[in-house]
Amino acid sequence: MDQLLQHLRSLGFTEMESKIMVHLSKEGASSGYEVSKRLGASRSNVYAVLQRLHARGILCCSDSEPAKYTMLPADEFTLIISNHVQESLGYVEQAMPKQKTSSPEFATLQGDRPIMEILAKEIATAEYEIIIDLCSEEASLFHDVLKDAEERGVRLLWSCDAGNGENNPFFGWHPFTDQETPSLFKGRTFSFIIDRKWSLLGSRGNETDTIGLVTEHPVMIRLLLGYFAQELIMYELEQDLGPEIQSRYGPHYEQIWNKYR
Structure with missing residues (x-):
């Protein structure tokens, strides 16, 4: 578990985001209250993270009351991350200022x-x-x-x-x-x-x-x-x-x- 959390953090996710994604992948659809209770985290922090991950397309949210969140399957989640990384790398390669080369001596x-x-x-x-x-x-x-x-x-x-x-x-x-x-x-x-x-x-x-x-x-x-x-x-x-x-x-x-x- 610790190693999985470490790899998620290396992909740019916060510690709380990583814990919630792993928890939802393991437990399935859960409300914000259920997630906060199981993780022992404040409800306001958990709701804020759930909404942020949902906005990024990593979590799905039901129309029920209370709303329940589910984690994307691992293959879909990793594809989204891979596409984001490739897009960022491509932009950096094009936009990064080029180092000035010295004139031939x-x-x-x-x-x-x-x-x-x-x-x-x-x-x-x-x-x-x-x-x-x-x-x-x-x-x-x-x-x-x-x-x-x-x-x-x-x-x-x-x-x-x-x-x-x-x-x-x-x-x-x-x-x-x-x-x-x-x-x-x-x-x-x-x-x-x-x-x-x-x-x-x-x-x-x-x-x-x-x-x-x-x-x-x-x-x-x-x-x-x-x-x-x-x-x-x-x-x-x-x-x-x-x-x-x-x-x-x-x-x-x-x-x-x-x-x-």
Whole structure:
């Protein structure tokens, strides 16, 4: 009995409500006077509880004089409680204020070792795709970890400078003069996008410190994906229309770039 009363109280019923429901389930139809006498409770309190439970649809009340109350069958009673709980849970889920999420952060790393370590860790957890844009000097550094990823089914998409000294037409425009170029831009650039949700981009070599920027910011991911897509498009166009493009716009699209220098 005590355990039953405890479970009813955990469902939100008061101690008196729980005792009256259990009593009516056991004894059957009873008047308020009979309930108060058997439970040893004040008649006014018992009548107030009976009316409250009746209003909630948990008790049935006869039209006789005196009125007699009966408890719903257990399966009907528990169904009502279950529906109320589900309705409340649904409302709480929709109405509860959402916790503000912090904006994606940017982390700066310096030096080959920390960059290689975090990159190896992320590549090891890649699920379906790694997009790589780097120079041949850096490609060898990541050969082993990328090979492992490919062997477990991760798709690798490359944009790699062959190291023959030729400029990619897409990089034809240099917005800084030699005197204005920040140290960040003096090295060879590289970037990785893993599963289209994590990215690392940076520069290395040419007597500058290796530096990298790590972020999951969706805007940066979108920019890098767009940059990579443009390189693919430019490559395809050059393969199909190379001489025609050079004839019309000059080597490395100089006639276009010069408009915006």
